[in-house]
Amino acid sequence: MHLGKFILIRATQIVVSFFIILTLLFVLFRVAPGDPASMVIDPQMTPEDVEVTRALFGLDKPLYQQYLICLKNFVKGEFGSSFYYGKPVIEIIGEKLPNTILLFTTSIILSALAGISWGKVIAWRRGSLLDSSVTVIGLVSHTLFLPWIALLMVWVFAYWMNLFPLSGMITPELWLNPETGITMKVLDVLHHMVLPLSVLFTIHFGGFMLIMRSSMMETLKEDYIVTARAKGLTERQIRERHAAKNAALPVVTTLGLSLAFSINGGAITETIFSWPGIGRELVFAVSNNDYPLAQIAFLLIAALVLVANLVVDVLYAYLDPRIKY
Amino acid sequence: MQEYREKERDKEWLDYRKGREVKTGLGGRWGRWATTLRGHWDIFKRNRLGLFGLVLLIIFAAMALTSYIPPLIDTMYDPMTGVDPDILWTQGPTKAHWLGTDFIGRDILSQLLVGARIAFLVGITAAFMAVAIGTSVGLISGYLGKRVDMVLMRVADIVMVLPGLLLILILSAVIGKLSVWNLVIIIGLLRWASVARVIRSQTLSLRERPYVQAAIISGASKGRIIFRHIGPNVLPLSFLYMTFGVTTAILVEAALAFLGFGDPGTVSWGMMLQWVWKTGNMFRAPYWLLPPGICISLITLSFYLIGRALDEVINPRLRQR
């Protein structure tokens, strides 16, 4: 199959699944108990006010009309306004998404690189003490309960040792001070990032390392490794040039898939560390019955993951000529 | 045809029939199973991490069973409603409360024990559901191929990459009150996709095996081929995936409870963490913060280790020589 056609098919598939998810979410939210207007328990809200508020959100219309409006707007690229913030959803997401991406790409790249380099080393030295101890560390890391380890890290590093800030992304005083230079600001963000980053790193490192280890061990059984040895290459050359390069391929595929899972964990991490990202916003929107925001935030995350997977698929096919679709 | 109608007169056959009735039916089959299992156990035994996981699992199972005892001793040990009349606030370990009490004077140990029960319940049933769905879909998709395969696998693609936890979060808000059983169903419905993929590829290779083709030539229906011929041959793989699925299910349940979207009527480990976090005792009550987290991490670790060891049993390729 031609590459362009492949991408086209997958893109259509993404669009179709997108609309399915949109419809599903729409239905889900509309059958949800408690609309955002009736959620407000304020002695000042008269029933008329509630009706007005519902009309404001378009909740007074019949369900199918709401759905059509929702679809129409979606196609037009209008994603509606958040019930809670009252401003366009896209603005809120625009504010929060960069923060999430910053945290995520850094954590995934760091943990994948660390996972690959450690997995490579321990597979090379399989059976050694190093191998077993690092494997156990990887296993524990892979099965740790994320919120718990996050709380522990807060407790130890932020509370006991007072090394890192507890939450948020910046130190307001520093940013308000006109004398603060850009380097200081960057360092400040980094300083805030260390804890959430370490949590995400701890959680993801194990998975990548275990995959790399088993993939590397498979690769080491291949004939071309024996050939490379026979050619008289140094061990290092064999490990780096022949084995590791091929073994890293499966890690690339998991990279795409693990994105979905890491976003789950990201929502928790962002909530615990009050990182102003999209995951936290989604959790918040869900508990506030803020349908439009939750809907679009979820769709956006789903789209990100779908597209990332497409990219990974294409990349993988490009890297490994044996793959067919 | 003629030949077969003579069975009443066939002496040898009658002898065989008599002999068969004397022997206990299909006894050989069970014997065979036992030998297979013993062989598998021998391989499993060699994996020290797997054994460790098994030991952990047994400990947790014991915890789950013990959980019925404390409420019998005194109603104040009831994990949800029992309150120690003398304790107003969270307290460290004492003689009456080995792990201390929570913010309204409930016994942490009995909560921890019940948590094991919930973890098993959620983990195993949800994983079973996911694997049952995944296996069926994988079998059907892999065997029938063509359009069915395309549709099912596209659905699986989407389901697989959906951020499950967030979706469950939304669902729980939608359903309003997420009981543990609802949760189990939802996890089952969201986690089948990866199983289906693996089972499908296995089915694709099994489908081309001559014994399947022989069955087709015998005139076996599609259902029969899928469930009689291919099914039993993918079951070990499904079982393997179930142990991994338990890990995910437990983690999802705990995370959900931690975020405050769990079943408000049950005490689970995630719920305990949520309480310690939300009531502001995180930094003051390590006796309360540590046990549930350790339990969640260890139980998932134990299932994961067992899964890995089973993987070695099932995929001989992975065995260390």
Place this chain on the structure above:
Amino acid sequence: MRENDKILVDVKGLTKIYSLKRNIFSRSREFVTAVYDVNIRIKNGEIFGLVGESGSGKTTCGRILSRLEEPTGGQIFIKGVDIRLLKGQDLQGFRKNVQMIFQDPYESLNPRMTVADTVMEPLEVQRVGDYEEREYRVWKALKIVELYPPGDYLFRFPHELSGGQRQRVAVARALVVEPDFVIADEPVSMLDASIRAGILNLLLDLRTRLGLAYLFITHDLAVARYMCDRIGVIFKGKLVELGKTERLIGNPHHPYTKALLSAVPIPDPRAERERFRFEERELPEQTFDRSCVFLPRCAASGRICRKESPEMVEVEEDHYSACHLSTEM
């Protein structure tokens, strides 16, 4: 004998084309012709051998005849019915008439089913009799394939049997529904030489006892010579020569048949025979799409061979060959 002269299987112009999927980064889609315009007739009780090297399409023929695969073109009549049109109940009836024995006895039995389960399955599917009746038939079939006493084998799993025993079980499975026509796809090629003869003799014996017709697929001319009444030689999906066993072996017309024959070891070391080359050579530039399929290997090709594909021509009575040169001779 007149009864036996009736044509059981009639294959007309059988064609099968596969389309190949390629890597997503390559542009074209490729087609491979597995079988092209094959015509075969098999009479009642006859053993017809289909001989060819691996990849020649002989197995595909067998699979199509047993309806494991759909042909791209052509017609297949078994007992006068076009099997391509069979559905539902009729297909079930067809399954009862046509059975198949596979090459690899290690793979053709479900490892999780006992011998009894395996052999009984066709009966269960065809809803033959009650359980007792079925068990009796299974028992009987095992006896026929010389697994004796059958009671000892019924509840064993395949891995507890030797290769020969397994193949016998496979034969029993094929026989238990009393088919008229059995497709044997290289039934002995995976077996040790010592066991081969036993299975072959069993198959021959069954023909005489039950009046079966076989399509016997093999790459081994020696085996075919031993088993078959008539032989068809297939090369790259095309039937190149077809005739009574003795005539075809004694007087091969097609260069490919000659080549195959030359590869059969001869007991007499001093006997000298012309050796044929099996490696392909590069084709001369001016070659047409419809050239003779054997052209790349043929030592004696003429200009016409490059231009058009030869038709099957009757060179002797009941002996056909598809070669421009053989007719000229």
Place this chain on the structure above:
Amino acid sequence: MGIGKMCRRFYRLCFIFILVPLFLWVAITPSHGAGIKIGMKDEPKTLNPFRASDTWSRKVVTRFFEPLYTREPKTHKIIPWLAEGYPEYDEATNTAIVRLKRTKWEDGSPLTAHDVVFTGSVIREFKVPRYYARWRFIKEIEALDDYRVKFVLERPMAIFLPRTLMTFIVQKKKWEPVVTAARKAEKPLRCLLAHEVKQPMSCGAFTFVKWARGAYIRIERNENFFATGMEIGGKKVGPYVDGVLFKFYGSMDSAILALKKGDIDYYWASIQAGYLKDLEGDRRFKVFKNDKNGVYYLAFNVRKSPFSDKAFRQAVAYLIDKDFIVIRVLQNEGQRMDNIIPPGNGYWHNPDTPKFGQGMKRKERIKKAYEILKAAGYTWGKPPINAKGKVVRAEGLKMPDGREVPPLDILTPPADYDPHRAMAGMLVQQWLRGVGIPASSKPSSFGSITQQVKVKRKFDAFILGWGRLGIDPDYLRTFFHSREDRLYGRNPMGYHNGWYDNIADESAATMDETKRRELIFKMQKFIVEEAPYIPLYVPYVVEACRVDRFTGWNEDLDGVGNRWSLFFIKPAQ
């Protein structure tokens, strides 16, 4: 390939990532700049005063917008604020004339009668939720000149002064274009509410400086603030702080830690008891405990039996041990409620309402409830009090009509949302079962409770609470008036009583405060006796402030976080 090189580069990266920030904390120790730093759990959602309905937005927005009248701290007496003197009310024509002080907006332009008229007209024209109800009965607003406004009322309304005239005022100049644009929009109200206020025009004590999303809001002292130097309740109005830095923490624990580390001087929310122990021992902090202006209650669906029966409701009231809930569940951080109006609202609170079962022991409660129920015709298969007068397990409670009492669900918020209410529900369940009432507490998500209670109105009983009741007691009328028994109404219990409706309507139309107080007292007594609600408790608002940094906090209902505190606090020496 360069995997090895990549790894080496990666390690160098790790080094930078971990080590540099490690030493950074030395560099970034928060400097004590001028002004107070206030921590908040969440970020405001908007600076648009028409939309700001959530707690966090209001905390910031009310720094910029001031009303015509306000209430004195402590006494809650209404005092003129932007207005000069009290309104001149003519009963014959239902006309009120309000005079304004000479005050200025932050840009120096005067705040005039036109701004007041504009604000009122916008609320009336767009039917702005939450404010429209208090402006609906105004027939006419007119600016007589720059500093006099004439209001014509449809009828006398008690809430005219305490509600209508306490609405914030916005600047006409700034809002006119927004309103004009909104009028043309498809949904005018939506357009108005969605308007994003980037730079609010303040007439309050502070002016807006900067909002860094997700991190902080900075406001500074308004040099043009009209009230600076005024004497209120014996104190001189400041503000004495240069500005306020609002920081958002997202969770209470990080906020409390920030408080302890000195990142903030005050956390503007009630602190969970768990954190208090640490703070109470710290001399830098003072912990304030004040009444919350709210009520937590158990409400019944009085449309259907058995809760339609007053005797049954009262029996339930006797069974509930409010003191136990306060001591056990609230850890004594609150007080029992025997009224809808909290005792902190001294002027309107009627202390003389029935206190069902106060001081009773469990056995006495069961006996009392048993007697009430028996007198009302309820029967048992096995009564809770046996022949010897001992308390036993009751079974088979039947209503006077002979039917069994059906299983009754008490809806409560889940424990993670509010552990107090969930626990209280559980306790009530146990107590009711003591006389054989088959009650069970059902923790449900907030959305599903409101759905069942307010929309479907199919439920047995629920435990919820009202917060932010306000000082004016008009809510007492709306909670139990039969007119409010409708979709989204505030009387979801379905309580109907003609006498109460009349007296409630009368109270709403009484503009004389003393007379109105008498009516409100009567209403309180009556409704507590009737028990469609059983008020349970009101928790304290517990707050901690850095008294070593700022002094002069103004304690009031709902805690020290109020406008007066920000006017009065001074940096400590």
